Amino acid sequence: MKKNIKLFVLMMISSFGVHAQQQGLYSNFLLNGYIYNPALAGIEDHLDVRTSFRRQWVNLPGSPTTMYGSINGAVNQKDLNKEELGSLPMRGASTIKFKNVVPKKMRHGVGAFFLSDNAGLITRNTISLGYACHIPLNQYYYLAAGANVGAHFFNLASPTLRDQGDDAFSGSQSFGTIPDLQAGLYLYSENLQIGLSGTQLVANRMSFAAQNKSREFNNLTRHFFGTFSYRVPIDQDFDLLPVVIVRYTDNSPLSYEAGAKIRYRNTFWAGGTYRFGAAATGMVGFSMYKFIDLGYAFDFTTNQIQTSSIGSHEIVLGLRLYNKKPNSSLKVW
16 A cells, blocks of 8 residues: 555656646756756856756655756857957047957857756656857847757656556656757846746657557647846945746746845855745855856745655756856856
């Protein structure tokens, strides 16, 4: 009986993962920007490498775990954002020099990521390759547009059933290669960032019936994300960074999350967010030595799941390769 109850819980969680929020949920979503929005490929002036691990709803059997590795960078990094000093011809012997601001140049970025998501009996692996173009609107703003193309690989593990003969659970199953498409836009400046993106845009259909593949049991639903962040300088040492993210999935209500973090000298930061009706999150992290970023988040579950779980852990490690600029030059906070 205990085994059957556990199996029921696993199947319910798996069903939730298939019919509702199918994409991985991240608390450090500003540190996971490229996974959400392909327009961020090449936004920084270095090669950006990131890896993350998230364990959701600790202590709950079959709870989701998500791992990924990503890499992205600008194609024309050496030619980006150069500034020169020039002099304006003037009468007399004046030696005053004026700074000629060189127009920003178009930026091209490429990227790739691998993601593994496990919930209950279902494992999903995803690979994706992408391109983004960053168009300067003026001296202060860029508008980026990007797309990722890739594939999902699903596997359904074989459970132990009391009653055999259900063709939906006749041994471990895989579902071949399922195409995937992501697209996004990103408007950004030194202080303002607004993003809009969509994932699983192909919305493929798939079946869990090994003997009857023509029956459609589940769809990969489209997911849409809107993000907003703004940098508020407090003094020479501190910045306040309010953030908002809105998530929408086909046939599901909007999900809202808002919060802020405070950053010290572009190096150490701490903050929190609230995911309405789901969780409150505390976060800490640092960016050091021109090449390393580390962030940790813990979710305090606030819905009914809190009776079975103590919360969720997430850690993100980032490396900035070939970086010659200080932390203050980072475009994504």
